[in-house]
Amino acid sequence: MTLKVTSTAFMNEQMIPARHTCKGENSSPPLAWDNVPAGTKSFALVVDDPDAPSGTFVHWVIFNIPPAVRVLPGSIDPAIAKLTDGTVQGVNGMRATGYTGPCPPSGRHRYYFRLYALDTILSLDSRADKRAVVPALQGHILAQGQLMGYFAK
Numbered sequence: 820m821t822l823k824v825t826s827t828a829f830m831n832e833q834m835i836p837a838r839h840t841c842k843g844e845n846s847s848p849p850l851a852w853d854n855v856p857a858g859t860k861s862f863a864l865v866v867d868d869p870d871a872p873s874g875t876f877v878h879w880v881i882f883n884i885p886p887a888v889r890v891l892p893g894s895i896d897p898a899i900a901k902l903t904d905g906t907v908q909g910v911n912g913m914r915a916t917g918y919t920g921p922c923p924p925s926g927r928h929r930y931y932f933r934l935y936a937l938d939t940i941l942s943l944d945s946r947a948d949k950r951a952v953v954p955a956l957q958g959h960i961l962a963q964g965q966l967m968g969y970f971a972k
Contacts, residue, residue, distance in 0.1 A: 822964030824852045824934050828893065835930060835968035839893075841922030842972065847879065849893035852934055856961045859886045859936040863956060865949055867912075868921065870928040877949045878930065879918040880909035882941050900945030907941075910948040921970035929967055936962040 828848040829835050837843040850864070863882035869875045884891070884906045897917025901907050908917040921930050937959045943951055 820856050820936075820962035821854065822852045822934050822936055822962050823854050824850060824932060824964040824966040826850050826932075826966060826968075829968045831966050831968075833968060835921055835970045840920040840970050843920075844894070845918075845920040846894040847891070847897075847918035847920075850891045850932060850934075850966070852889055852964060854962070854964075855886075855889070855936055858938050859961055861886060861937050861940045862888065863935045863937060863941065863952060864891070864932065865935075865952065866918070866930060866932050867949065868923070868928050868930050870923070870926070872924060877912040878920065879911055880947065880949050880952050881906060881917075882909065882943065882947070882952055883907045907943070907945050907947075909943070909945060909952060916945055923970065923972060925972070927969050927971035929969060932966040932968070934964050934966075935960050 826848050839848045862884035866879035867877045900916050911919045939959045
């Protein structure tokens with residue numbers, strides 16, 4: 820099953836607005852999804868750049884998003900590790916909590932916003948990074964989807 824992931828900030832395979840990058844406010848873009856399977860107990864989102872010079876760079880890890888949620892508003896405060904609804908922001912590639920926007924050193928990079936519908940709530944805390952979250956997803960993914968955007972300085 821495939822989740823349909825969209826944003827009001829940019830279309831799939833289009834440029835991510837500067838507002839959501841290091842050239843602007845460095846704020847997380849709004850995201851929405853649908854086509855959620857029955858039995859979903861939480862969602863997890865991993866945002867990364869596979870074109871980074873030193874290997875894939877992680878821009879955002881956020882998980883335990885409640886099953887009734889269908890929208891992440893833009894500009895989620897990266898300083899808040901656990902949101903009021905129980906959503907947890909993990910550690911990004913800068914070793915900081917929350918979202919850090921695209922900021923490639925050169926060239927046009929791809930940024931993948933990968934969303935997973937899970938049949939569980941992850942037993943991880945805000946110190947979790949992609950290396951902890953991705954293995955924890957295994958065997959629990961009911962559906963997944965992605966939105967991909969580009970950015971170049």
